[in-house]
Amino acid sequence: MGVPHSHPVTPADVLTARERISGLVRHTPVWRTSLDTADGPVEVVFKLEYTQLGGCFKARGSVNAVIAARSVGRLTDAGVLVASGGNAAIGAAWAARIADTGCSVVVPESAPAVKVAALRSLGATVHLIGSRYQDAADAAAEMAAASGALLLHAYDLPEIVAGAGTIGLELAEQVHGPLTTVVCVGGGGLLGGMSATLRTGDHLVGAEPESASCLHAALAAGHPVPVDPAGVAADSLGATRVGAICWASIADRPVTSVLVSDEEIVAARAMLWERFRIVVEHGTATAVAAVSTGRVRPEPGTTLAIVLCGANTRLDDL
Structure with a gap:
């Protein structure tokens, strides 16, 4: 995905x-x-x-993607993973909560503190990596490949x-x-x-x-x-x-x-x-x-x- x-x-x-x-x-x-x-x-x-x-x-697309993945057996115990400057990650965290699974997010070190705080309050595991969105996206792809988590994209995924x-x-x-x-x-x-x-x-x-x-x-x-x-x-x-x-x-x-x-x-x-x-x-x-x-x-x-x-x-x- x-x-x-x-x-x-x-x-x-x-x-x-x-x-x-x-x-x-x-x-x-x-x-x-x-x-x-x-x-x-x-x-x-x-x-x-x-x-x-x-x-x-962002919750609309994330919920759509996660529920669609769950319906075809693509949502595993590794949960959901996304790279985002903040809002897509918040949407993914809400989707993971609705689907009763875990959520890990990778955000740039420059991500606004208010969004990072919101992510943590939703129970997401937050990784601060790099100075730009692309840095976070590259790291997220590597982490998903290693863990088997459902990798969401902030804006370039059909369900999103x-x-x-x-x-x-x-x-x-x-x-x-x-x-x-x-x-x-x-x-x-x-x-x-x-x-x-x-x-x-x-x-x-x-x-x-x-x-x-x-x-x-x-x-x-x-x-x-x-x-x-x-x-x-x-x-x-x-x-x-x-x-x-x-x-x-x-x-x-x-x-x-x-x-x-x-x-x-x-x-x-x-x-x-x-x-x-x-x-x-x-x-x-x-x-x-x-x-x-x-x-x-x-x-x-x-x-x-x-x-x-x-x-x-x-x-x-x-």
């Missing part, structure tokens, strides 16, 4: 994921409000995915991507009519899964920091290319290359990319707190910044939706 996969996630994959995780993860609410932007007030729908188990959408896509199915049920949906992009698991749920008239926008923009770089080059992520959102959006599944899944679908600066991300995060008392990560605030700066507007005849996907963050820097 840890090998990157180049086939697109399909609508059928997402429907299967929804059936598999139903009752095991939360059906998160939406909230209609008005957002101040550079072009004036804009009506938006927030998808409150930060209320998900573990404070992030399909599980994330269930957010799109919920949005379609919660909001009438076509949507212009904005999501932040790290390795592209969320974007790839959401793209499989697009209906006629829907549009999907991937928002990235200028300093960590593997999707934007791939679109410019015509294929995934390596980047050197940095900046305020690199702990959650710090993938060095867009995932193969995401790249395959967004082909020929109405998906675009926008970039925002670190300063705009910080301002958007502060605005969410000051106006709505919503606390999110800088990575999540990237999607909000794409709208508040006016770079993303609702396509004609659509409702503008923003997925607030994670809130594992410090509270003392708002």
